[in-house]
Amino acid sequence: MIDTVLEAFPKYFPEINAALGGGVLIFARVLGFIRFAPVLNRKEIPGMVKLCFALILTIILMMTVKPGPVPHGASLALGLILNVAGGMMIGFIANCIVQAISAAGDMINMQMGLSSAMVLDPTAGAQVSILGNFFGILAVLLFIHVGGVYWLINALHRSFEIFPMYAHAIPMDRLINQKYLITLTSNVLYVGLQIASPVLLATLGQDLILGIISKTAPQVNVFQLSFLFKPVLGAAILLWIMPIIVNVINDYFISFAKIF
Numbered sequence: 333m334i335d336t337v338l339e340a341f342p343k344y345f346p347e348i349n350a351a352l353g354g355g356v357l358i359f360a361r362v363l364g365f366i367r368f369a370p371v372l373n374r375k376e377i378p379g380m381v382k383l384c385f386a387l388i389l390t391i392i393l394m395m396t397v398k399p400g401p402v403p404h405g406a407s408l409a410l411g412l413i414l415n416v417a418g419g420m421m422i423g424f425i426a427n428c429i430v431q432a433i434s435a436a437g438d439m440i441n442m443q444m445g446l447s448s449a450m451v452l453d454p455t456a457g458a459q460v461s462i463l464g465n466f467f468g469i470l471a472v473l474l475f476i477h478v479g480g481v482y483w484l485i486n487a488l489h490r491s492f493e494i495f496p497m498y499a500h501a502i503p504m505d506r507l508i509n510q511k512y513l514i515t516l517t518s519n520v521l522y523v524g525l526q527i528a529s530p531v532l533l534a535t536l537g538q539d540l541i542l543g544i545i546s547k548t549a550p551q552v553n554v555f556q557l558s559f560l561f562k563p564v565l566g567a568a569i570l571l572w573i574m575p576i577i578v579n580v581i582n583d584y585f586i587s588f589a590k591i592f
Contacts, residue, residue, distance in 0.1 A: 357497040358397065359390040360412045362488070364419025369484050370430040371472055373423070389485070397492045411498065418495050418502055419488070425508070426484055428516040429588050430471045433581055434460075435524035437467030440531045444566035445559060467527075471581060478585045487590075516588075523584055527577055534569045535562055 363386055366372045372382070441461035460468075475481075494506050525532075538561060 354397070354497060355390055355394055356408070357411050357415045358393050359386060361415040361419040361491070361497070362386045362389050362393070364416035365423045365488050368420050368423030368427050370427050370475055371481055372484070373427070374472070393489060396489060410500070414499065414502055415497060418491060421508060422487055422491055425513065425516060426487065428520065429585065430468070430475060432520045432523040432584070433471035433527065434464050434468040435520050436527035437461065437464035439524055439528040440566065440570065443528070443532050443535045445562045474578065474581050475585055478582055480585060483589055527580060530573050531566050531569050534565055538562065538565055
């Protein structure tokens, strides 16, 4: 009896069948996207909130994407795997933009002599530096401020034009622009050095001065003085240039307004 009803359901209710089939695949892509996308991947956000947001976003995308009828012989398992993988790729590309700011914090933290001070980052599930965590949270806040969440959703919506939900393979040549991905990943070092350069240069100058003092006055314990001066000087420089850093981060995010 149940088998007969299931076989007859697509014939009598084709629109509902298409909506259910497309909705499952869209929901799978949204879940994969949320797993890696910045802001949305934060562990501070409860899992139930993420699921509800994914469900609401799926309903909205179904109204705009308008999934057609399920192709004959389409594999549901293959479609789920491909859509989850496609969503993860898009989320990873977007996450590379924010990771460049966290890298700057790690560089400053190491140069200030705070490498031993580590905190647990629930998002990464690992120990991270204090300033790396601070710059990561700052990057998320500024990303939201400049409209990054809108860019993320727009990128996810555009992915359905390049990679249809019923596709049998992921079009890697169209989904991932090699030049664009190289630019994003290289920015982790390039932009990180740009943001961290004032503190790096200031602490380097301090090391040169302490080195000269150690040669002219060997009785002075320069090694112990460096542990005292480096964090203080680094924090002072960081507070002084923080408005400039915020503007640089905003400009960097705006330059990648079209994430995908």
